[in-house]
Amino acid sequence: MSVNSYTVQAVFFYIFAALIVGSALLVVLLRNIVRSAFALFFTLFGVAGIYILLGADFVGVTQVLIYIGGVLILIVFGVMLTHNVYSVDIFNKLGTLVMGTVSAIVTFTMIYYAIKQVPWLYIGYKANAPTTGPIGRELMTSYLLPFELASVLLVLAMIGAAYLIRSEVKVKKAAGNGGPSGERPADGIRKED
Amino acid sequence: MMIDFSSVFMFLAVGVIFVAVTMLLARLIRPADPNVVKMSNYECGEDPIGSGWFTFNVRFYIIALIFVIFDVEAVFLFPWALVFKSIGWIAFWDMLVFIVILLVGFAYVWNMGDLDWIKDLDNLKENEEDTVISGTMPNTTSGQVH
Numbered sequence: 001m002s003v004n005s006y007t008v009q010a011v012f013f014y015i016f017a018a019l020i021v022g023s024a025l026l027v028v029l030l031r032n033i034v035r036s037a038f039a040l041f042f043t044l045f046g047v048a049g050i051y052i053l054l055g056a057d058f059v060g061v062t063q064v065l066i067y068i069g070g071v072l073i074l075i076v077f078g079v080m081l082t083h084n085v086y087s088v089d090i091f092n093k094l095g096t097l098v099m100g101t102v103s104a105i106v107t108f109t110m111i112y113y114a115i116k117q118v119p120w121l122y123i124g125y126k127a128n129a130p131t132t133g134p135i136g137r138e139l140m141t142s143y144l145l146p147f148e149l150a151s152v153l154l155v156l157a158m159i160g161a162a163y164l165i166r167s168e169v170k171v172k173k174a175a176g177n178g179g180p181s182g183e184r185p186a187d188g189i190r191k192e193d
Numbered sequence: 194m195m196i197d198f199s200s201v202f203m204f205l206a207v208g209v210i211f212v213a214v215t216m217l218l219a220r221l222i223r224p225a226d227p228n229v230v231k232m233s234n235y236e237c238g239e240d241p242i243g244s245g246w247f248t249f250n251v252r253f254y255i256i257a258l259i260f261v262i263f264d265v266e267a268v269f270l271f272p273w274a275l276v277f278k279s280i281g282w283i284a285f286w287d288m289l290v291f292i293v294i295l296l297v298g299f300a301y302v303w304n305m306g307d308l309d310w311i312k313d314l315d316n317l318k319e320n321e322e323d324t325v326i327s328g329t330m331p332n333t334t335s336g337q338v339h
Contacts, residue, residue, distance in 0.1 A: 065268055066261070070257075073261075081248060132272050133272065136276035137280070144287060148291055151295050154266065154295055154298070155295055158299075161258045162301070165251060
């Protein structure tokens, strides 16, 4: 690898880093939670870019597929399920600002010292080899049990979530026919079940 | 590998630039005289009723959640497919177990009726006004979604 390609990598790193930091700031600072959710898209996307720059191609594409394609959708749905989403005003009190600053500094210090102390292996050009095949081989041989257990975990998550949501719907139904009309949006047509 | 992703990046860049240039060009060319009809929300040609900001049905959430679960499953299929040929039938049985376990969850969700959109068809008659409204709900919201 020539010096030139490292410069290109550095440029891309700073592009993605700026994207992550900028959009993450938007997520926190925007008052409208729908806009925050959409800003989160760019944060997750930038993280995927960083993964790929680090040579973790499988993780990077997984990030796009699951976090952007799945978890973000879930978050957007969660936002849309929020009661009176149009008038939800996120207001951070001063106390949370102080707490947030302290926890940010502590987290940064921890990560900084971790990075400084780890003896990083230099593997050079090998880091750019595709990783999906080796990951598959490891999953099918050395890590077969964790692989199968992962599906059990997924099933547990699915059943648990379905159960919780179902009980939620039941509670709403039991709360009364039509519910308290004062909480509905002004137009009666869009009312939830 | 970086070379492969540089082509991905090119697609990305072209996509972003294409949209940006088109929007900019349209902004330069078009006359700007907004009126009430033009500024209204686009709802597939229908007159929008009320605000677009309303609480969605909670059943969207369970569908999205099941989607995420199977999204994760699909991701596991890619590394498996790459080594399937070299490992052979063992890999086939491994993946079969993996998928069958997930299908148990799917069967549970299906059986409990979480995938049915209109749940209480039997109860439609009682409590008429409320159920009629919730019966029309799917149409209203699916019009909203796309």
